[in-house]
Amino acid sequence: MASFIQLFASGLATGAIYALIAIGFTLLWQTSQTINFAQGEFVMLPAFFILAAMNAGAPFWLAALIGVALAIVILGLLFKIVIVDPMLRYGVLPLVISTIALSLFLKESAKDFYSSQAQPFPALVPATDIHVFGAVISTQSLAVLAVAVITVVALHVLLHNTRLGRAMQATAQNPTLALILGVPVRRMVLYTFLINAVLVAIASILISPIYLAKFTNGETLGMAAFTAAIIGGFNQVRGAIVGGIILGILDNLSAAYLSSQYRGAFPLLILIAIILLRPHGLLGRPEERTV
Amino acid sequence: MYRSALLASMIVTGLGLASPVLAQSTVYIPAILELSGAGAVSGTNFRDGMLLAIDEINAKGGILGRKIDTPLLDTQSDAGISRAQMQKVLDNNPYVILGPVFSGSVLVDMALTQQAEIPEIVGGEAATITQKGDPYVFRTSFGQQFSMPKIANYIRDNVKAKSVAVLWVNNDFGKGGRDNFIKEMAARNIKVTADISTESGQADFSADVVKIKAANADAIFVYLNEEESARFLREAKKQGLKAPLIGETTLLGQKVIDLAQGAADGVRGHVGLTVDAPIPAVKEFAERFKKRFNYVCDHNGIKGYTAVYFIKHVTEKMGKFDSKLFAQTLHGMTITPKDEPGVLMETTFDKNGDIDRESFLGEVVNGSQKIVEILPKLGK
Numbered sequence: 069m070a071s072f073i074q075l076f077a078s079g080l081a082t083g084a085i086y087a088l089i090a091i092g093f094t095l096l097w098q099t100s101q102t103i104n105f106a107q108g109e110f111v112m113l114p115a116f117f118i119l120a121a122m123n124a125g126a127p128f129w130l131a132a133l134i135g136v137a138l139a140i141v142i143l144g145l146l147f148k149i150v151i152v153d154p155m156l157r158y159g160v161l162p163l164v165i166s167t168i169a170l171s172l173f174l175k176e177s178a179k180d181f182y183s184s185q186a187q188p189f190p191a192l193v194p195a196t197d198i199h200v201f202g203a204v205i206s207t208q209s210l211a212v213l214a215v216a217v218i219t220v221v222a223l224h225v226l227l228h229n230t231r232l233g234r235a236m237q238a239t240a241q242n243p244t245l246a247l248i249l250g251v252p253v254r255r256m257v258l259y260t261f262l263i264n265a266v267l268v269a270i271a272s273i274l275i276s277p278i279y280l281a282k283f284t285n286g287e288t289l290g291m292a293a294f295t296a297a298i299i300g301g302f303n304q305v306r307g308a309i310v311g312g313i314i315l316g317i318l319d320n321l322s323a324a325y326l327s328s329q330y331r332g333a334f335p336l337l338i339l340i341a342i343i344l345l346r347p348h349g350l351l352g353r354p355e356e357r358t359v
Numbered sequence: 360m361y362r363s364a365l366l367a368s369m370i371v372t373g374l375g376l377a378s379p380v381l382a383q384s385t386v387y388i389p390a391i392l393e394l395s396g397a398g399a400v401s402g403t404n405f406r407d408g409m410l411l412a413i414d415e416i417n418a419k420g421g422i423l424g425r426k427i428d429t430p431l432l433d434t435q436s437d438a439g440i441s442r443a444q445m446q447k448v449l450d451n452n453p454y455v456i457l458g459p460v461f462s463g464s465v466l467v468d469m470a471l472t473q474q475a476e477i478p479e480i481v482g483g484e485a486a487t488i489t490q491k492g493d494p495y496v497f498r499t500s501f502g503q504q505f506s507m508p509k510i511a512n513y514i515r516d517n518v519k520a521k522s523v524a525v526l527w528v529n530n531d532f533g534k535g536g537r538d539n540f541i542k543e544m545a546a547r548n549i550k551v552t553a554d555i556s557t558e559s560g561q562a563d564f565s566a567d568v569v570k571i572k573a574a575n576a577d578a579i580f581v582y583l584n585e586e587e588s589a590r591f592l593r594e595a596k597k598q599g600l601k602a603p604l605i606g607e608t609t610l611l612g613q614k615v616i617d618l619a620q621g622a623a624d625g626v627r628g629h630v631g632l633t634v635d636a637p638i639p640a641v642k643e644f645a646e647r648f649k650k651r652f653n654y655v656c657d658h659n660g661i662k663g664y665t666a667v668y669f670i671k672h673v674t675e676k677m678g679k680f681d682s683k684l685f686a687q688t689l690h691g692m693t694i695t696p697k698d699e700p701g702v703l704m705e706t707t708f709d710k711n712g713d714i715d716r717e718s719f720l721g722e723v724v725n726g727s728q729k730i731v732e733i734l735p736k737l738g739k
Contacts, residue, residue: 071569074598078565176395184399185654186586188618195620197597204598279562280586280618284397288560323566329529329556331566 070202075320077200081209082278083316084216088271089293090300090308091223092264097302098240099260102152103164106171107268108290113174114139114272115189115281116182128190136269144265148258171286178283189276212274219270220309223263227305236260295335299342301352310351314338385428386421386680388670389448390457391468396436397559400585400614401460401659405482406431407652408663409457411644412701416667422674427667434459438467449475454680455670456480460659462488463531469493478686480666482659485535489711495686497669497712499662500608501631503539505713509734510580510607510629511543513720518603518627520577524553526567526591527582533557536582536607552576561587564594571600578603581610585657589618596622603627611721611728612657623723630719632658635728640696640703661703668701669694707736 089111096102104110114135121131151170155163193211197204227233238246239256247253271289279285292315300311315335323331348354390409393402409429417426432448434441441464448456449471455478459465462485472479473493480497481488486504488496514520523544527537537554544551553574555567568591571579579602583591588610595604606628609615613635616623630636634645634656644664648656673689674680693707707715720732 071573074569075566078563082563179395179399183654184395184403185614186400186589186618188620206597278590280589282586283399284560288562320563320566324569328567328570332558 071324072321073201073203074205075324076317077203077205077209079317079320080313081212081316082319083296083313084213085271085275085312086289086292086296086315087309087312088216088219088267088274089289090296090312091220091305092267093293093297094302094305094308095260095264095267097297099236099243099257100152100156101160102156103160103167104147104264105164105167105290105294106174106286107293108286108288109171109174109178110139110143110265110268110286111271111275111289112281112283112286113143113178114269115187115276115285116178116283118273118276119187119189119281120182122190132273135273136266139265139269139272140262142265143268144262145258147265148261152261171290175283175286182283184283186280186282189281191277192273208277212278215270215274219267223267223305226263232259292335295339298339298349299335301349303355304349304352307349307351311349314350384425386425387428387451387453388455388457388667389430389432389451389453391432391434391441391444391448391464392458393436393460393464394431394433396434398434398436398461400657401482402434402436402458404657404659405458405460405663408648408656408660408665409667410663411648411651412664412667415701416671422671423678423680425680429457434461434464436461436464438464442467442471445471449477453477454682455685457663457666458482460662461531462535465496466531469496472496476686477682478689480669482662482666483532485531486539487535489713493712494690495712497686497689497708498714499666499669500658500714501718502713503536505715505737506607506629506631506718507536507539507543509718510605511540511547511549513627513629514544514578514580514605515547515549517720518578518605520549520603522550522552522576522578523605524555524571524574524576524579524602525551525582526553526555526557526571526579528559528584528587529556530559532584533559533582540580540582557583557587557591559584559587562590564591565598567591568594568598568600571595571602572598576602578605581606583609585609585612585614586618588615589620589623592619592622592626608632608658611723613655613728614657616723616726616728621726624725626723628721629734630658630721630728630730632661633719633721633728633730634661635721635730636704636719637730637733638704640700644703665702665706668699669706671701672699705736 096104117138118131118135121134151166155166191208193207196207235251236256238251239253243253296311296315297308301307322334392406413427413429432444441459445468457480460482462483465481465483465488472495478495482499484503486502489502527533555570581604604626608631610626611628611630672694673685677684677688689708690710694702695705704716715736718734719730721728721730
């Protein structure tokens with residue numbers, strides 16, 4: 069039982085981070101049909117902004133703010149203006165290829181301009197452990213879970229309880245109608261890119277103490293979050309949350325109770341099953357498009 | 360028009376004349392390394408060690424009066440790309456080739472260098488590299504078939520373990536180490552109670568630690584890459600893993616110790632190459648490396664540095680640049696620091712291209728690697 073709680077708690081914390089990253093996938097898809105294959109690198113990069121700021125003498129809290137601000141400008145604003153806007157008119161595929169190229173560029177830039185070596189990253193809370201029914205749960209995992217939950221709740225409130233959020237939802241559901249009704253669609257789309265930048269920056273701050281800051285982190289994270297978004301439903305924020313958490317927990321439980329050798333295969337098996345049996349994901353809604 | 364034609368012909372003539380002169384003044388020793396991708400830490404350490412040696416040698420006039428010309432080619436940590444890069448450099452008639460470091464890449468490149476009869480000095484440690492009868496491949500560190508018996512003796516004689524759990528990374532390096540380790544355990548009647556593979560780049564080791572705890576072994580042998588080692592050590596500390604953690608070179612490296620943030624204390628094991636070795640030449644090299652590149656080099660830095668000096672020594676002993684003769688000469692050769700200070704430690708190559716030299720038993724104490732014993736060369 070203690071082992072199960074141990075695995076469940078660790079999986080939940082990891083899954084919560086996957087969920088944050090996966091939410092970004094769903095937001096961008098819903099508002100601008102953008103599949104961002106650089107999303108993993110978007111999570112990797114803010115950690116290096118923060119470390120660079122700390123190396124320049126800033127305390128962690130200030131460095132984190134600088135990191136988030138830089139993420140908003142570079143990974144939100146510039147990403148939209150420089151890559152998405154010019155490429156979107158040519159369809160989804162050229163944009164996907166552009167984001168793959170961007171992921172390579174960001175990865176190698178982090179390596180060349182900072183370091184190829186993994187870097188220790190400060191944790192949000194001191195590393196102490198709590199014993200629960202024989203399992204050891206670190207305060208770091210609890211903090212990760214708490215921050216992820218607060219972020220998701222805040223996002224939910226923004227999207228469902230504010231005028232801005234409703235305008236963003238209208239843009240996602242039917243941009244033409246939203247425009248006719250006076251919603252500034254272009255600005256709403258921009259906001260989703262900025263929200264995605266904030267989410268990846270938060271995910272970066274949460275995950276880097278565990279993963280360590282390294283230029284290759286994006287490969288694993290991006291793939292895990294993409295899988296989570298498909299499992300949960302690419303067009304639903306709550307689907308991304310459920311997908312992320314399922315993936316995090318399943319990864320740990322399958323490695324412990326089934327086979328550690330095939331741990332990487334289990335999420336993919338579920339992904340295949342979902343695509344075959346429920347292509348719109350566990351909580352997603354079927355989409356029809358006119359061609 | 361006339362002046363342009365004259366200028367063009369002068370340039371062409373100039374290039375034509377200059378090329379042989381340039382070729383004669385340098386010796387082409389390309390390096391194929393993991394400069395990006397998952398192996399970039401190992402590849403860049405190897406590269407920087409190598410560049411330090413090249414600059415030192417070139418500053419003193421080069422090898423037999425010819426400066427070393429070493430273009431760097433990136434494998435992107437991918438065996439297929441490594442093979443393509445190897446084919447590219449072989450077309451330019453290299454003298455010797457340096458790298459790669461990843462065993463998987465070495466294993467796919469070897470056939471090409473063997474066919475071209477060009478020696479290749481590699482950083483890979485997988486046992487199979489030197490078991491294929493290739494006379495053109497040479498190591499810069501112990502192969503697993505040499506390091507695992509040392510670690511097995513240590514587990515039997517010093518740790519006095521009767522059972523052991525093995526945690527390994529599922530790539531050519533990890534699988535080769537795991538196979539050799541299990542063979543050595545069987546030879547010493549030590550029971551393997553858990554055999555756990557992990558993924559390269561794995562971040563969460565909670566499931567693996569749970570399985571290791573359930574195995575209840577007397578000792579745990581950890582054979583992972585650097586970041587994974589650090590993440591595992593942190594999880595092991597968190598879950599209160601009590602059995603001794605034993606490793607081979609990587610687990611006791613300073614980078615792992617730094618990344619593990621206190622969780623590496625108490626780790627023990629065998630270290631093939633380390634800048635913490637109680638050898639003045641190694642310490643001086645480590646200082647020069649840190650001064651130039653502003654970081655502490657790992658064992659791959661020593662591999663790159665010594666590889667260049669192996670080439671220098673063998674070539675000067677032969678008195679000419681002959682790739683085939685180079686391979687023949689290096690087999691069975693012993694190079695001492697007295698003959699060539701750049702090799703740092705006395706080194707012997709056997710008929711397979713495997714290396715033999717002193718190695719160390721170490722322990723992590725208060726966040727630093729402490730060498731507790733120097734093990735003699737296997738041949739002594």
